[in-house]
Amino acid sequence: MIRILLKKQLTEIFRKFFVDTKKNKARSRLSTILWFLIFAALMIVFMGGTFGIYSYGLYPIAQVGFGWLYYAIFALLSVLLGIFGSVFSTYSGLYLAKDNDILLSMPVPVSSILTSRLLGVYFIGFIFSSVPMIPAFVIKFIFVGYSAWEICAAVLFLFLLSLIVLVLSCVFGYIVARISVKLKNKSYIVVAIAIAFIALYYYLCYNAGAFFSDLIENVIFYSEKVKGSAYPVYYIGSAADGGVLPLAVCFAVVIAALFITVYIISRSFIKIATSANVTARVKYKQKEQKVHSVAGAILLKEAKRFTSSPNYMLNCGMGVLFMIAAAVLMLIKAGDLSGLSDMRLGDLAVKDYIAVIAVAAMFLMISTNDIAAPSVSLEGKALWQVRSLPVDTKIVLRAKYLLQIYINAIPALFCAGCVIAVIRPDVLTGLLIALLTAAYVVLHALFCLFCGLIKVNLEWTNEIVPIKQSMSVFLALFGGWGYAVAVGGLYFLFDMYLSEYLGGVGVWVYLALILALTVLFAALFYKWINKKGVKIFESL
Amino acid sequence: MLKIEHLTKTFDTVKAVDDLSLTINPGEIYGFIGHNGAGKTTTLKSVCGIQNFDSGEISFDGISLLKDPIAFKRQIAYIPDNPDMYDYMSGVKYLNFIADIFGVGAAERKERIKKYAGIFELTNDLGQPISSYSHGMKQKLALIGAWIHSPRLIIMDEPFVGLDPKASHLLKEMMHEVCAAGGSIFFSTHVLEVAEKLCDKVAIIKNGRLIKSGTMEEVKGDSSLETVFLDLEAEK
Numbered sequence: 001m002i003r004i005l006l007k008k009q010l011t012e013i014f015r016k017f018f019v020d021t022k023k024n025k026a027r028s029r030l031s032t033i034l035w036f037l038i039f040a041a042l043m044i045v046f047m048g049g050t051f052g053i054y055s056y057g058l059y060p061i062a063q064v065g066f067g068w069l070y071y072a073i074f075a076l077l078s079v080l081l082g083i084f085g086s087v088f089s090t091y092s093g094l095y096l097a098k099d100n101d102i103l104l105s106m107p108v109p110v111s112s113i114l115t116s117r118l119l120g121v122y123f124i125g126f127i128f129s130s131v132p133m134i135p136a137f138v139i140k141f142i143f144v145g146y147s148a149w150e151i152c153a154a155v156l157f158l159f160l161l162s163l164i165v166l167v168l169s170c171v172f173g174y175i176v177a178r179i180s181v182k183l184k185n186k187s188y189i190v191v192a193i194a195i196a197f198i199a200l201y202y203y204l205c206y207n208a209g210a211f212f213s214d215l216i217e218n219v220i221f222y223s224e225k226v227k228g229s230a231y232p233v234y235y236i237g238s239a240a241d242g243g244v245l246p247l248a249v250c251f252a253v254v255i256a257a258l259f260i261t262v263y264i265i266s267r268s269f270i271k272i273a274t275s276a277n278v279t280a281r282v283k284y285k286q287k288e289q290k291v292h293s294v295a296g297a298i299l300l301k302e303a304k305r306f307t308s309s310p311n312y313m314l315n316c317g318m319g320v321l322f323m324i325a326a327a328v329l330m331l332i333k334a335g336d337l338s339g340l341s342d343m344r345l346g347d348l349a350v351k352d353y354i355a356v357i358a359v360a361a362m363f364l365m366i367s368t369n370d371i372a373a374p375s376v377s378l379e380g381k382a383l384w385q386v387r388s389l390p391v392d393t394k395i396v397l398r399a400k401y402l403l404q405i406y407i408n409a410i411p412a413l414f415c416a417g418c419v420i421a422v423i424r425p426d427v428l429t430g431l432l433i434a435l436l437t438a439a440y441v442v443l444h445a446l447f448c449l450f451c452g453l454i455k456v457n458l459e460w461t462n463e464i465v466p467i468k469q470s471m472s473v474f475l476a477l478f479g480g481w482g483y484a485v486a487v488g489g490l491y492f493l494f495d496m497y498l499s500e501y502l503g504g505v506g507v508w509v510y511l512a513l514i515l516a517l518t519v520l521f522a523a524l525f526y527k528w529i530n531k532k533g534v535k536i537f538e539s540l
Numbered sequence: 541m542l543k544i545e546h547l548t549k550t551f552d553t554v555k556a557v558d559d560l561s562l563t564i565n566p567g568e569i570y571g572f573i574g575h576n577g578a579g580k581t582t583t584l585k586s587v588c589g590i591q592n593f594d595s596g597e598i599s600f601d602g603i604s605l606l607k608d609p610i611a612f613k614r615q616i617a618y619i620p621d622n623p624d625m626y627d628y629m630s631g632v633k634y635l636n637f638i639a640d641i642f643g644v645g646a647a648e649r650k651e652r653i654k655k656y657a658g659i660f661e662l663t664n665d666l667g668q669p670i671s672s673y674s675h676g677m678k679q680k681l682a683l684i685g686a687w688i689h690s691p692r693l694i695i696m697d698e699p700f701v702g703l704d705p706k707a708s709h710l711l712k713e714m715m716h717e718v719c720a721a722g723g724s725i726f727f728s729t730h731v732l733e734v735a736e737k738l739c740d741k742v743a744i745i746k747n748g749r750l751i752k753s754g755t756m757e758e759v760k761g762d763s764s765l766e767t768v769f770l771d772l773e774a775e776k
Contacts, residue, residue: 284667286654288646289636297640301626308628381624387590389641390613539592 001108005116010123043131051077051132055139057212061219062144069223072237074136075161078129082165083172084197085128090121090173104270114269118166118262121173125165130158133240153242160239160247163254170261190310195321294391298399305378306371306403312378315467319368323411326365327418334422352507353491355429358419359511360488363440366412367480371404372448373473376537377457377466383540393534397449401529404445412437425507432511439518444480446525451475453533456540487514541565542587542693542726547596549582549748556582557593558748564693564726564741567719571739572728573769579748580728581621581697587726588618588695600693614642617686621697621728623678627671631662631681634670635688642689649688656684659710675702683711694718696727700734712738736765744769 011018017035020027027035055074062070103113137154140146204211215222227234238246292300306312330337337354379386386396416437420430455472457465467473494510542564549557557579564570574580585591587598589609598605598612605612626634632653639649657663660680670678679702686694694715700708715725715738729735735742736756742765743753752759752768760768 284632284664286650286663289632289639289649289653291646291649292640294641294643297637301629301637304633305626305628381622382626384585384590384618384620385625388588388613388616388618389638390610391641392610 001112002115002119005103005108005112006119009116009120043127047131048135052135052139054132054208054212055136056143057208058215059139059143060216062140064219066219066223067140067144067241068234068237068243069219069226070140070237071136071157071240072226072233074132075157075236075240076233077132078161079164079168081132082125082129082162083168086121086125086165086169090169090176110269111266114262114266118170118265121169122162122166125169126158126162129161129165133158133161137240147242150242153247154240156247156251157240160250160254163258167254167257167261170265174265187308187310187313191313194310194314295395295399298386298391298395299402302375302399302403305375306407309463309467311464311467312371312374316371316374316473317369317407319365320407320411322365322368323362323415326361327411327415330415330418330422337422351423351425352495354423355419355425355433355507356491356510357488358423359433359436359514360484362412362415362419362437363444363484363487364481365415366408366437366440366444367477367484369404369408370444370448370451370473370476370480371407372400372445373452373476374466374470375400375403375449376452376540377460377470377472378463379540380458380460380463380466383458387538387540393537394530397453397529397533397537400452401445401449404448405441408441408445409438412441429506429508429511432508432515436511436515436518439515439522443518443522443525444476446522446529447479448472448476449529449533450525451479453529453536456536458540541601542724543597543599544583544587545597547583547586547593547598549579549586549591549593555748557586560596560745560748560750562743562750562753564724566692566722566724568740569715569719569725569738570727571735571742572726572745573730573732573735573742573765574728574745578745580745582748583745584618584695584697584726584728588616589613590618615691616693616695617689617691619679619682619686619694619696619699621701622675623682625670625678625682627669630669631657631666631673634681635666635685638685639688644689652688653684656687659714660684660707676704676707679703680707683714687714692723694723694725694727696725698729699727700729700731732764732766732769736760 017032017039018027019025020031051074058070058073061067104110141150235246236250239250306317413434416434420433425433451472455470455475457470457472460466491507491510542562544560544562547557547560548555560579560583562570572580572583582591586593587605589605589612600612600615603612603615626637629637635653636649639652644652653666654663657666660683662677662680662684665673665677670681673681679699683699686696699711703711718725719740739756741753741755742759744751744759756765759765
């Protein structure tokens with residue numbers, strides 16, 4: 001029984017490898033194998049490679065006899081990654097599984113359902129927690145040396161680690177499930193948590209080098225501090241380093257914790273499984289409702305669609321944060337940049353290059369926000385609604401690109417303002433930078449909608465397909481980035497060849513040319529959307 | 541008055557609707573009957589402007605769907621068989637969205653939301669997201685959305701599927717009220733008993749072609765609608 005349930009559980013977790021969610025069809029055996037290989041390669045090359053580099057940076061502390069500290073650091077990273085990777089699948093797979101009702105109605109023991117669910121969670125946790133730990137073992141074995149027992153201890157430690165992750169995932173999953181049913185603005189909170197994790201990740205990556213040097217230089221001080229105030233961490237590190245007693249004690253403690261966790265969950269599983277999908281009840285109060293124009297109502301509908309989905313906000317709106325962060329960073333580093341601005345490299349005026357590169361960088365960040373690209377596909381099965389209402393299709397399409405323009409415009413112009421304030425160009429160049437930014441915000445929104453209209457997919461079952469995995473988003477993103485790179489790169493040619501031919505004209509001529517091109521492209525896309533785009537939308 | 545003249549719609553090489561003509565007068569409840577895949581939904585979708593058609597003309601009180609689709613759609617409301625709605629909105633936000641599109645004033649919409657949500661016992665759930673609604677609740681919300689702007693023609697695809705007996709009864713009463721006020725109802729159904737009791741006129745469609753239409757008496761005579769329907773289905 002457990003085998004059957006586990007097979008179902010794993011098929012669900014790895015559904016993407018077995019089912020083409022874009023076409024809603026089963027994949028061929030070959031395609032499934034290829035997807036698994038791609039997944040394995042990504043895990044090994046990117047994740048494993050990253051942690052391999054970290055391990056290489058830290059192995060000197062193991063060389064000088066602090067192997068336990070070396071392992072403790074990677075064990076903590078493994079636990080963090082394992083929990084991050086599996087806590088949400090625990091939450092949805094254990095407590096909010098859609099098939100809990102049907103399984104509970106079948107002649108299946110509750111213990112079997114619970115075991116299969118926990119094994120599914122364990123499996124995911126095992127994969128994620130192994131990613132930092134395996135490179136750590138490999139690097140230490142290669143550069144410091146190993147014994148047969150140390151290899152055995154490493155294997156045992158991987159199991160120990162996965163059990164720690166399982167216990168913590170169950171606990172955190174329970175907390176997430178309990179909090180989630182009480183939250184009203186879940187999407188904003190999910191976005192905030194995801195951004196916090198991303199920020200933490202980049203902070204750690206950015207500071208890893210300094211942290212490693214500091215740790216290597218002061219290894220005795222840190223090791224004493226850990227032993228003094230976080231003894232369990234020392235014990236876990238020692239277990240990984242092959243300490244027999246620490247390994248035995250850690251196993252005993254973790255297995256005991258696992259038994260207690262499973263015991264508590266099994267006692268309350270039916271109650272949790274049958275009540276956890278109750279969402280926070282919003283009490284309806286009858287009140288005067290705000291009246292909107294048709295265009296306003298359609299625009300609000302688009303805004304609500306965007307803000308109700310963390311996937312949509314994170315994948316198609318992150319550029320807003322990039323722009324604000326870049327602008328703030330630029331203000332902080334204004335001193336360094338203004339120093340650069342006055343420099344000349346031979347015939348090249350650095351200030352002009354900074355202006356063009358800043359414009360290209362802003363184009364790159366604006367292009368990251370491709371809200372309009374999946375917006376047509378996101379109508380999905382509810383398309384009948386807008387098609388049956390007395391609304392001009394032009395208004396429906398306008399709302400899609402206007403939302404993107406509104407969301408992009410303020411941070412983009414703020415960023416442009418900071419660029420102008422920091423590099424202090426002449427008035428004309430400054431004006432052109434601002435105008436170009438505004439024009440590109442409009443062009444990219446229109447281009448995204450163009451991509452959304454030529455590559456529509458209404459047959460999705462999971463919104464992540466149009467938001468993240470569709471051709472429309474791919475074209476919009478890379479098309480925008482291509483334009484940004486071209487704008488930056490072409491200036492080198494312009495400055496080298498054309499500028500001299502034109503008699504040493506300033507950077508403003510180039511920016512004016514790009515502005516003219518941007519406006520022209522925007523006009524062409526606008527015309528296309530209002531003619532061909534309307535026809536495409538009406539024939540969906 | 542809704543006029544459908546020589547409506548034809550083809551999917552690839554298959555004629556889903558073939559030269560169909562119908563007239564629905566004010567005050568009529570018009571039932572549309574046919575087996576699965578007969579072309580009922582295609583016809584209804586074409587009539588409310590969701591789906592383009594190959595040839596024919598559809599008009600309401602002289603307003604052509606092809607020439608002035610916006611003015612045409614202002615007169616009607618459509619409820620599909622499976623109302624996939626904007627799951628990310630709450631019930632009340634959805635109703636306000638529909639009211640905004642049809643230009644229903646603040647006082648009127650408040651009063652109508654109160655009235656119809658009360659009738660369907662949905663008032664307490666209006667603050668909830670539509671994604672948490674059951675099929676029946678979505679169906680009720682779609683009905684309130686249709687009634688909120690007092691349309692002159694209501695087109696419904698299998699409106700009784702998923703509704704509880706009380707809601708079905710209330711819907712029938714509301715349909716009669718619309719017709720008594722000079723409006724009309726055009727709906728498809730598989731439940732022949734419902735059609736027989738509820739409709740003033742009925743049309744039977746088979747393989748995209750209209751095979752019989754008229755008042756209930758004209759269509760069924762002394763037999764039951766079920767017998768007539770099964771006899772027509774058996775004919776080649």
